[in-house]
Amino acid sequence: MGYRLSKIYTRTGDKGETGLGDGRRVPKDHPRIEAIGxxxxxxxxxxxxxxxxxxxxxxxxxxxxxxxxxxxxxxxGELAMPSYQALKLAEVERLEAVIDLWNEELGPLENFIMPSGSMLVAQAHVCRSLARSAERRCQALNALEPLQGVGLAYINRLSDLLFVAARIVGRRQGVAEVLWQPASKPQG
Structure with a gap:
């Protein structure tokens, strides 16, 4: 893709629309733009x-x-140009292999954990939660305009990878996982 931006602003979006790679103009709150965002x-x-x-x-x-x-x-790019397919199944498989490897090192999760412990652990969880949000937006778009390729699987696996990555970061830093503490039962 030999594209260069020579001008950052175009004024074409000033009325609440934006252009897609296939030439269509859609509202800036269109599900496709929400997914891209x-x-x-x-x-x-x-x-x-x-x-x-x-x-x-x-x-x-x-x-x-x-x-x-x-x-x-x-x-x-795939979301902006619906006929463009860049992601390959091998990328999904790469994420799965790392998840399996790291999970083997970590062992089973015995309780819910908090997105806490260190700045890096928390940031990995921020990424995980954003991956889930991106996945929901992509699924909403898919319900309206079916998506091709492995993008949905990729974003799903990436959120899983980021969860495991948060745990691995904590382990590498020597930081204990912060376990969920349920509210105490009301007395009565």
Whole structure:
């Protein structure tokens, strides 16, 4: 894709519409634009996580998660240009393999955990929750305009990976998981 932006503002969206890659103009609150926006938000927060991982020297996690930023950009392209297919099943399988590997190291989860413990653990959970939000937006779009390819599977697996990544970050940092404490039962 040899596109360059020579001008950042175009004024074409001033009336509440935006253009898609196939030439259509849609309202800025169209489900397709909502999905693109959620994927973009996730990608931005993943960038924050990656910066923190770099500062912490957690290269193993960077090697796994950095390519996900590029694949999220690909997913955004697929959403903006409905006939464009960039994501491959191999990417979904790559995430599954890492989830399996890390889960084996972690062992079974015995209780609900809080998105807490360290800044990096919490940021991984922010990314996980944004991945779930992006998945919901993509599913809403899929109900209106069926999506092709593996994008839905990819975003689903990515949210799973980010949950496991949060746990691995805590383990690498030596931070105990913060377990859910249910409200006490009312006396009566």
């Amino acid at each position: 959620e994927v973009d938000s996730l990608n931005s927060q993943l960038g924050v996580l990656l910066a923190g991982l770099s500062e912490a020297g957690l290269e193993e996690l960077i090697e796994v998660l950095a390519p996900c930023q590029h694949r999220l950009f690909d997913l955004g």
